[in-house]
Amino acid sequence: MAARKDRPLPVLGEDRSARWLLPAIIIAVAGSAAIIWWMVGSTVLAAGFGATVLALCALVLLIRTLYPQAAEQGVDGPDWTVARATADAAGLAMAITDRAGRLVCASDLFGEWFPAYPTPPGLFADPAATDALTRAGRAAWRDGSARLEGLAHGAMRLDVEVGRTGRADDYLLWRLTPVRHPNAVDDILRLVTGEAGRHLTEGGIMAALVGGEGRIRAANGAFLLRAAGRIDANITGRDFAGHMRVDDKGRLFFAREERGGLPLRLLQVPLRRQGQQAPGADAPMLILIVDEPAAAANGTSALATIETLLSLLPFGLAMADRDGRMLFLNDAFARAAGLRPEARPSYPGDLVVREDQAAVADAVRRFAVGPQMSGDIAVRMRDQPDDPVALSLAGVRGLGEAAVLLSLKDNSEESKLKRQVAQATKMQAIGQLAGGVAHDFNNILTAIIGHCDLMLMRHTPGDSDYDDIQQIKSNSNRAAGLTRQLLAFSRQQTLRPQILQLPDIVADVSNLLKRLLGENVKLEVSHGRNLGAVRADPGQLEQVIVNLVVNARDAMPHGGTVNIQTYAVPAAKVREMRQQILPVGDYTALRVSDTGLGIPPDILSKIFEPFFTTKELGKGTGLGLSTVYGIVKQSGGFIFAESELGRGASFILYLPVHTAEAAPEKRKAAPKRSETWGTGTILLVEDEDMVRAVAERALSRQGYTVLTAADGEQGLEVLARGEDIDLLISDVVMPTMDGPTMVAHARQARPDLPVLFMSGYAEEQLRRSIDIPHVAFLPKPFSVSQLAEAARDALAGAASDAPPAP
Incomplete structure (x- = not known):
């Protein structure tokens, strides 16, 4: 807005108010002086009063004459700054003139259209336009407003509106607006993107405005949803043909719907530009799309x-x-x-x-x-x-x-579940068989190892038979290791679980793994953060890692990389995995992967089966992965195998994170003693004659009085005779009456009777199935010294639990 401040100063005679104001002031001063003279009677005082008032009035008129604009603005002059800001904010081309025809203010847009801010009506070079504006100005002074339409100004045509304004209607407001010609493209653009486009969407009609170059300018919600998958997608400027596809039958579909889409029918409406007699090749086009009707005739x-x-x-x-x-x-x-x-x-x-x-x-x-x-x-x-x-x-x-x-x-998922159930059932059946075989075999090994110990007591190193007996005992211990392996995959071995961190176990066994892998296989180890502690047997976990790494080495005959990785798997991640076998919970995972040949899909489902191996005859027993499976399952975890031919295989172990519980109050441990000699009466109940004979001789040699029984019923008969029994040693599984049943009956009469169970089954499994407090456990096979130490510790523990004598 530009404000014009070059007004000429008006003279006093030209001011209409001065024409009547001066005579009125003179008459009022003369009258006032006459009244003073009449009342006071002093001509000098009356003349002085009149002269003073006339001088003050003259001074006021002089100030008003010298500073007319300041006087007017101080009273009721317009604030052109506010008018300028309003016009610029509205984007108006406007000008204001006073009654003298002078330009007092104009907007910035007016100055852009008419440089140097000419005063209306002298805006146009055309004399006819100037005359028309002059007549419009006069009509506005007379009638209050006037309007002219279609005045040419360069490439534009302007409409001019003139109207009186101001408090006293002493200004003219000239407002100029460009003439806008109707444009079909703009109308269609508003139709597609506005309320009409929403109604088309609700009716299932897809609409798009496409430029002559084939790019989308606008589209309604129905088109966006089908073409881009989202109603709020932005596809402006993209190629329209890129969103379409044609099948071999000539039918049109949306490209993103592929084979699942419905055929479409298009209606094309070319939009004629202004001045065109016919639609050009590059003219914009409105495209309406509907689904092909299903009720076709052929x-x-x-x-x-x-x-x-x-x-x-x-x-x-x-x-x-x-x-x-x-x-x-x-x-x-x-x-x-x-x-x-x-x-x-x-x-x-x-x-x-x-x-x-x-x-x-x-x-x-x-x-x-x-x-x-x-x-x-x-x-x-x-x-x-x-x-x-x-x-x-x-x-x-x-x-x-x-x-x-x-x-x-x-039925791929169903088949997978069937295979998993069959695998679990097969493992359970073989585990029961292996557990029974291992139990009987442990009895035999107990007798062999026990007799070897008894024979070694009668021989000294250097005797001709000493080395042979030692060799027999060594081979028996190797056989005992095989039974432990059988019990491992049947999940019936004796575990010694501890609270531990998986990275510590991996670190402990890393040196051994490097020696096993050799020079052409590289070992990489990485650990995640925030790993939860797990409860497992560290020795058995080491065996799991060694077995998996050895299998990975054998799968890479020409060398490669074995990667051991530990990471946390929170419950939210397990839920996202949607694994039917793995319950939702927090786990710590151990992944052992290789870059070897991979496992064929038909073999992948059988790798955990006992005695299944793909190695050559004599190079594998088939118990490695089945032992791993049994150890992991017995530790409460889960193991899965993944493989792709030519890209290696991965085994992932999931062990549940151990939640800390309140530690039970620990009993004061009895002091350890190196000697195994003792006194007292021991009742030995064992159904295997050879085991019973070895145990009886071993305990007798340690100074104990030993009473024997072949089953639980005979053991109760011995107790019923009133013998003073200090310790009851019994097998768990026996015919007629097993050990736990016999102990339950014996504790009714003798609640403080110490008990030591012998068994080839897992201690934890037995403790879950035997609800008898304060019992000790000795796993088979055992040596003579191990039996003597267990009997000594059981008697010492019973003595520490006994109440003090009065």
Whole structure:
């Protein structure tokens, strides 16, 4: 806004108010002086009063004459600063003139259109336009407002509105606005993006405004949702053709919907530009899109509609013609058949093994030409030959070329669960068998080791028989290690769990692993943060890591890398994994991976089975991974295997994070004693004669009085005789009456009777199944010295628990 301040100073005679104000002041002063003279009677005083008042009035008039604008603004002059800010904010081209025809202010836009701020009506070079503006100004002074339309100013045409303004209507406001010609593109743009576009969306009509270059300028919500997947997507400026695709039948689809979309029908409306007689090749275009109606008259369209519907269903469905050629199959069918996305079979028989191809072709032919019926046929898929599946067929009519509808259920998850259940059942059955074998074998080893110890007591190093006896004992101990391995994969071995951190176990065994791997295999170890503590047997975990690393080394005959990684798996991550076997909870994971040959899919489900091995004869027992499986499961964890041929394999262990519990009050431990001699009476109950004989001789040699019984009933009979028994040593599993049942009856009469159980089964497993407090445990096989130490400790513990004598 520019304010004009070059007004000429008006003279006093020209001021209309001065014409009547001066005579009125003179008359008032004369009257006042006459009144003073009459009242006072002094001519000098009256004349002085009149002269003083006249001088003051003259001074006021002089100031008003010299500073007219300051006087006016101080009273009621307009604030041109406010007017300027308002006009610029509104983007108006405007000017204000006073009654003398002078420009007092103008907006910035007015100055851009008319440089040097000319005074209306002298705005245009055309004399006719100037005359028209002059007449409009006069009409505005007379009538209050006037308007002119379509005055040419360069490339623009302007409408001019003139109106009186100001408090006394002593100013003219000249407002100029450009003439806007109707534009079809702008109207369509507002239609697509405005309220009308929303109504089109609700009606299922997709609308898009496309420029002559083929790029999208605007689109309504329905188009955005189908073309981009989101109603708030921004696709302005993108190629319209890039969002479309055409199939081999010439039908139009949205590109992102691929095979699951519906065919479309387009209506193109070219928009004629101003001045064009006909739409140009580069003219913008309104495109309206609707889904192709399903009620087409011919069979081809009906078949296309059926294909579209079948592609949306989550069931594996396909269609074949009378000759058995595949016409269509949806994504669910391809997944169930194990097909890659780009692979499409020509015939249903291409999906199954060679032995089932003839049966499938015959079934398709029978359902295609016969009456409409349905049925199932059991087939074996080419990619999954071990798991027969049901292929359902149904004859269809009235769909053009389609004659047979095929259905195949995606049972990959079901088959996986079946294999897992079968694996668990198999492991449980073999574990029970191995546990029984190991129990009986431990009895035999106990007798052999015990007799060796007794014989070694009668021989000294250097005797001819001493080395042979020592060799027999050494081999027996090796056999005992084999029984522990059997018990490991059957989850019945004796564990000594501790609260530990997995990185510590990996660090302890790293040096051993480097020696086992050799020079051509590299070992990489990485640990995650915030790992939770786990409760497990550190020795058994070391065996797990060693077995996995050795298997990884054997899978890389030409060298490679073994990676051991530990990381935390919170419950939220487990929930995202959607693993049916792994319960939701916090875990610490251990991953052992290699870069070897990988494990074939048909072998991956069998690797944890006992005695299953892919190594050459004599190079593997098949107990390595089954032992790992048993140790992990017995520790409360889970193990999974992942592999891809040519890219190596990974074994992931999930051990639950241990939550700290209140530690029970510890009893004061009895002082350890190096001697094993003792006194007292011990009742030994054992059903195996050889074990009972060895234990009796061993305890007798230590100074104890030993009473024996062959089963639980005989043990109760001995107790019923009133013998003073200091310690009861019993086997757990015995015929007729087992050890826990016998101890339960014995504790009713003698609640403080010390008990020492002997068994080849796991201590933790027995403690969970035996609800008897204050019992000790001795695992089989044991030596003579181990039996003597266990008896001594049991008696000492019973003595420390006894109440003090009064």
